[in-house]
Amino acid sequence: MPDMTNAITNTISIALFNRGLAGKVFEDVKRSGAKVVIKNNAPECVLLSPDEYVKLMDEVNDARLLSLAAERMANFDASGAIPEAEALKELGITADELADADKVEIE
Numbered sequence: 738m739p740d741m742t743n744a745i746t747n748t749i750s751i752a753l754f755n756r757g758l759a760g761k762v763f764e765d766v767k768r769s770g771a772k773v774v775i776k777n778n779a780p781e782c783v784l785l786s787p788d789e790y791v792k793l794m795d796e797v798n799d800a801r802l803l804s805l806a807a808e809r810m811a812n813f814d815a816s817g818a819i820p821e822a823e824a825l826k827e828l829g830i831t832a833d834e835l836a837d838a839d840k841v842e843i844e
Contacts, residue, residue, distance in 0.1 A: 747770070747771065747772055747773055748772065748773045748774075748775050748780075749762055749765075749772050749773070749774055749775065749784075750774075750775050750776075751774055751775065751776040751781060754774075762784070763784075766784045766785065766786055767786050770786075770789065771783055771784060771785045771786075771789060772784045
């Protein structure tokens, strides 16, 4: 059976906004986490703090990058790879330039 206490404590009615209690709702979201806003007895939206949203988006982006990397590795053909020394030579990059790379300032 689903945890009904969790469902009840994490839902709020849209009526709270209509009654001028948005500030209270936002403080509750900051204090105790995401809330599902209910309108006409159905979920309408989810409220998250900005920090929670950024964390969630970071996780989504990390998952996308991991999926892309896994796909690329599954199709990787080592026979077409170029050794590092050869790539650096083709690009005209010297060992001294690589050693000084951490000293470059970007404005």
